[in-house]
Amino acid sequence: MAAGTMTGAESVLRTLSAGGVQVCFANPGTSEMHLVAALDRVPEVRPVLALFEGVASGAADGYARMAGIPAATLLHLGPGLGNAFANLHNAYKARTPMVNVVGDHAVAHAPLNAPLASDIASVARPVSHWYASARDARSAATEAAAALAAARGRGGGIATLVVPADAGWETSAGPAEPLPVAPPAAVPQGAVEAAAQALRGGRRSALLIGGAATRGRALRAAARIAAATGARLLHDTFPARLERGAGVPRAQPLPYLTELATEALAGLEHLVICGTQAPVAFFAYPGRPSRLADPSTAVEVLAGPREDVAGALEALADALGAPADAPVEDAPRPAAPSGGPLDAVAIGAAVAALLPEGAIVVDESVTCSAPIVAATAGAARHDWLTLTGGAIGQGLPAATGAAVACPDRPVLSLEGDGSAMYTIQSLWTQAREGLDVTTVILANRSYAILDFELARVGAEATRGPAADALFGLGRPDLDFVGMAAGMGVPGVRVDDARSFSAALREALAEPGPRLIEAWL
């Protein structure tokens, strides 16, 4: 097709492709048919079908966290975006680069209140750092270039571009040139000096790292600073991508529970924020603080989420005269349990022992997470992806996307049974694409965290059958092995530690998706 007869849809897709987009996680409908046709003309962009839009958005999140470049999603009007919303929220909080392409009614059709007409902008805005609706086929490619630049620039973010059906089917002016991508903003020299001042002199201090600071150059610079000053190295409770394991500098997680987090931060004279924000409680509780740092602690922001935290940490390390490399003391690696009951500690030990070098772990194990995190500090080097926005149902999709991004790295998906059910359709995409994902369902047959939280908010006095009904996942028990088989993923249920170790060893050794239902 010559440029003069290229559709708007094809011009959008070619623009995204020219700007580096290689994968489109899609669940299209009629209003996106010209975008589907464009995918057949632009084979550089790989379409990956999701059977539910929350799988598409969560996969795009997991993909970009690992690939470092945005994926596109292809979604069907307001309701498709609505289905994608929860995992877009998680990606928004992680500042994952992503371009959502959302179809809409033809411009003249939109005001007529057809069944699928809705206010897409209103749904999009809470989860979009950038938003536009293309006016017509001639401007759609230019909007796509702007969307991609917004997704990639200044530390990354979610760009949502609505493409009305006629902007897709009419004739375009051809693809648009990619726009320059703005690098993360440099922090002012004064911020580096203030942080250096705070950390000098042996006072009790800590660095809190998040965003881009939990891996690579930034993490190594943070470790140099900690080694030179004695400052503690803490990371956000829910990092987007944490590098850890053997040979990697170690940071301690800021605990989830308000009381443990305030304890971890108690008595600090200085807290230096690196790539994230000052720590706040996940939820408010009656009589407990929302801000976690002690009021007497001086909080210095070295770099926020959109700033060049790696550069700032390196400048700070140099300013403090830190050694060029900090020594890394590996945590002990437990042995895989060969007997005993199956619980989170046993699972953590098995994972620590068996995780292959270079694995990617996606952790949505909720109440089981803390013991597993503790046990795996000494595992072989790996990346650890967590639930950045608190909207459960992110784990299975993110694992799916991470596996698309890194076909040569095994993915381990640690998933609560309650959380798994939000986006269980992910398993089918894993089967279709032959992705090397091992899913471990931590099946305690309850929303265990809610029972725990009921007491913490002071509402346990009236606990009765309604809470039982709403917190329990029994009556009937879920059979994840059966559901996985129904979507083409082989699985096994285990209920003791020895069997779990054996099943995990086997699943990690085999290519393609596997599921282990760990019956706790």
Place this chain on the structure above:
Amino acid sequence: MAAGTMTGAESVLRTLSAGGVQVCFANPGTSEMHLVAALDRVPEVRPVLALFEGVASGAADGYARMAGIPAATLLHLGPGLGNAFANLHNAYKARTPMVNVVGDHAVAHAPLNAPLASDIASVARPVSHWYASARDARSAATEAAAALAAARGRGGGIATLVVPADAGWETSAGPAEPLPVAPPAAVPQGAVEAAAQALRGGRRSALLIGGAATRGRALRAAARIAAATGARLLHDTFPARLERGAGVPRAQPLPYLTELATEALAGLEHLVICGTQAPVAFFAYPGRPSRLADPSTAVEVLAGPREDVAGALEALADALGAPADAPVEDAPRPAAPSGGPLDAVAIGAAVAALLPEGAIVVDESVTCSAPIVAATAGAARHDWLTLTGGAIGQGLPAATGAAVACPDRPVLSLEGDGSAMYTIQSLWTQAREGLDVTTVILANRSYAILDFELARVGAEATRGPAADALFGLGRPDLDFVGMAAGMGVPGVRVDDARSFSAALREALAEPGPRLIEAWL
């Protein structure tokens, strides 16, 4: 608990209960714990757990369509509302009465950008006829009374009330009195006279009924008018609740396809709109009209969706001197097929033959729907619920809610395989609650409608592997019987008409949920 120490959460729930709410479809989180505790203090409201929020919102839609009173939903902040969005969209288009109770962070916590903080109002507005966020525990009950009045009044609608955690846990002033419920507005006498004028004199005319006009008094009055004037009786393509079958006046569906719909409406001198809006195409297509009525047809609005269409139709029938009762000529009822291949026609015949009197049919069978609708016009009297907003994934949840509303009526859920996967978690709620729902999965292993629509929008020229990947549900095939068993619902796969008839007969005879995977 004395009123003086009643929490805001309990005051909200008691207010809703006093106003008639009996069921709450829930998927709560930490910010809703005091609302859960309140459910244990207010046993008049039955909690029904959904494993995904789209099941809760779709169930509340199906419930209220059949019960005529709103259910509540209980949802977890912006992401929970996001997951509920698509089925709220369907309910919004149907003007189903519903009260969404959405938890939020405590008021002082909300500005701190905790992981789950988001702009709930922005997500809610496109699917809410009424929206408020309670300021504190003292005003929460008053807001709940206003929400309920908005949901029930003027023909019904979606009310979304955000309850911040501290508005839930602090001390209230007790429940609020229910507010008066505004009846649907009367249409002006002039509208009745104009419609009467249009229909007199034997010119080619039709009534288009929708909203509240597709059943009960309104439908009978419409039939009287048709009998008296010779006007054709058409109903919206996707009615919220259509009464049909033996002994019920028959209306013809306005076809889904633009070309068939314009043909059905061609040559009319007058089209009278009753309880709905003037007909528009579901999607726009290049070179085809968006408005379906012929430009030469005079379109008269007798009553819009918020108006008293039953009263208006009765006044119109009387003004036209129509007989008090229109004769009903039943359509023929096919026999259940005892052999031959399994296709939509055979399924329609089996349903027509076997559907019990008083059954509720939820139809999300998409490309299979038209032949089934045609075959079942002569079935025993039943209600037919359809996808009002075009957001697929509504059928299984709506069937779940309809069964909660009507425990003495069997529910038949006709569901496409692609559509089923959006909210497959519904099956678990059906099993837990022991609901008498027979789910028929029409498994053609594809998004068949998209293949069809690709050509209709003129994009078929480039059809290739990307379209294959995005339209096909094979590689791997889904096993719905296995998935259903994994959620506690027994099922069977059939691939010929005789087996289907037998399986349907058996499933309808047994209480509790069943699934039939009809392999087309």
